[in-house]
Amino acid sequence: MIFHKTVKSVLNRHQKRDSWFLDDYSINPYEGCGFNCQYCYVRGSKYGEHLSEKITLKNDAAAILDRQLTNRARKGQYGIIAVGSSTDAYMQVEQELLQTRALLNVILKNRFPVFISTKSTLITRDIDLLREIDQSAILPHDLQSKLGRGVILSFSISTLDENIARQLEPGAPPPLQRLDTMQKFSEAGFLVGLNALPLLPMISDTDASLSKIVQLAKQYGANFLLAGGLTLFGEQPGDSKTLYYRFLQQYFPDLCEQYIQLFGSGFSPNRQYQIALKKKIEKLCLAYHLKNSII
């Protein structure tokens, strides 16, 4: 069921550019996400409620965005817009509702660059529109020589194991389809990368699994790989920590105690783990001649 709401603004301006994804702005074509990932950072975090059953469409979003971007463009305030920062812009309902497509048309008209991270294959529908944005967007001055193009696409996986993905990302296409989609965009000349985010401790962050992920990223045409650990928030029934621990108890009961040690009372694995993971990723990216950042 789709809900509707009236809003005054659809464009969020960040106080500071995101150091990973390079976006200065974000827009969310929808509230809620039908991919329903159990670990989704929105569940139980400061970003609020995030239930697949409740997908909300913002009324007149394209017209509102047009006004906002026209105003920003007039002032020369160009910056990369992350399309879908707390939802997947290409989840199932986009097929019929075309909200993301309408917003991208407005972005093209106003010549803003975009960053899109998705788990979906539906993004191929918009390849022509994205090509136009790629060629005509105006970048902020400091990115012009470093990036030199208007579209960055990232395809997201947390595991290559289809059974685990089915449990943890029940609404999303299987990981290999996401890699295939990345390859299509790579072959079409886009700047593409793989988001190995979040890597699942002791499940998809093992040496063998990381090697395979980096190897396939390279094989399927990634220009860069962004990798990071799992975050788990909240104690309520719909929160990511609750849902992820339920998944562990069902499929990996032996790991529960190790997760409790690793996370303690925090929402992310301890610092030692994060440093070790970063080093492993850097080493693998070096071995496969893959950048571990967009620029």
Ligand code: SF4
């Ligand atoms: S695709 Fe992204 S936004 Fe959607 S549920 Fe999964 S993690 Fe959350």
